[in-house]
Amino acid sequence: MKRYPTGFIGLVAVALLTLTSPLHAQLLPANLSDRLLAQAPDLNPQVLNKALAAMQCATSNGLEGAERLAVIDFSLPSSEKRLWIFDLNEQRLLLEDLVAHGNRSGDNFATDFSNTVGSHQSSLGLFRTQESYVGRHGYSLRMDGLEPGVNDKARERAIVIHAADYVDPSWVDRQGRIGRSQGCPAVRQDVVELVVDNLKGGQLLFTYYPDQEWLNSSAFLNCQPQRVASYVAPFGNRSGS
Numbered sequence: 001m002k003r004y005p006t007g008f009i010g011l012v013a014v015a016l017l018t019l020t021s022p023l024h025a026q027l028l029p030a031n032l033s034d035r036l037l038a039q040a041p042d043l044n045p046q047v048l049n050k051a052l053a054a055m056q057c058a059t060s061n062g063l064e065g066a067e068r069l070a071v072i073d074f075s076l077p078s079s080e081k082r083l084w085i086f087d088l089n090e091q092r093l094l095l096e097d098l099v100a101h102g103n104r105s106g107d108n109f110a111t112d113f114s115n116t117v118g119s120h121q122s123s124l125g126l127f128r129t130q131e132s133y134v135g136r137h138g139y140s141l142r143m144d145g146l147e148p149g150v151n152d153k154a155r156e157r158a159i160v161i162h163a164a165d166y167v168d169p170s171w172v173d174r175q176g177r178i179g180r181s182q183g184c185p186a187v188r189q190d191v192v193e194l195v196v197d198n199l200k201g202g203q204l205l206f207t208y209y210p211d212q213e214w215l216n217s218s219a220f221l222n223c224q225p226q227r228v229a230s231y232v233a234p235f236g237n238r239s240g241s
Helices: 008-020 034-041 045-060 169-175 192-199 214-215 225-235
Strands: 068-073 083-087 092-097 126-134 138-143 204-208
Touching: 034 045, 034 092, 034 225, 045 068, 045 126, 045 204, 068 192, 083 192, 092 192, 138 192, 138 214
Parallel strands: 068 204
Antiparallel strands: 068 083, 083 092, 126 138, 126 204
16 A cells, blocks of 8 residues: 655645635635545545645635545556545545546556547546536546646547446456546446546546646646636536536
C-alpha cells in the first residue's frame, strides 16, 4: 500500500480559499482532506488537495457547489485503481476503481493529453458532470470541461463516462494493462451504474497528471477569479439528471 506525506501546502490553499469565499460558495470543512485520505490511503494527498482547491476556486467564483467529487490520477498506470469518488456531504469514499485513458495517450501509462477533436487522448482538469443517457455504450454520463484550451471540447469530442469490457482486471493479467478508450474515462461494467448515478447532474470530476505547463497555467489550480468566473458562468446552475 502506497503512502505519501501530507500535502500541507494544498490544505493551506483550500483553507485560505474557504476563508475568502463569498457567501454563496461551497465551504469545505477544514479537515475534509484528512478525512477523505484516511479512507483512500492510495490516493496521493497532493492530487486530492489540487482537486479540492480547483473545486473551491470554481465554487467561489460562480459555480454551484457539488455534493460529490471524482478524482482520476493519470500519473498512475491503468493496471492500478486510479479513480476515486467521494461523497462530500458525508465525507466518505464511495468507490475506488479502475479507469481507462485514451488509446493515443499512452500504453499502460498515460503521458499525452489533448483537447482536440479526433485525438483519442484524455484531457486534464476540472469537469462538471451533466446528464445521464443510454447510448451505444449503455448507461453513460455526459460532462463539460470547464477550462478553455484544456478540456472544454469534451462535449464536442463526446468524452463521456461509460462502461467497457476492456476495463477489467483480467486484461492486466493477460497484457499488463487494461484496454484503452478513444479518450473517455471508461469504467467497469459492474460499477457504471454506481458511478453514473452518483456523478450525474452537476457533480465534479478532476483529472490529474503532473504536466508542468498545465499546473503553472491553470486558472483553477492557481485560482484566478476573473478567468474562472468567465469560464464557469455558462454552468452556474446545476443541470437535471
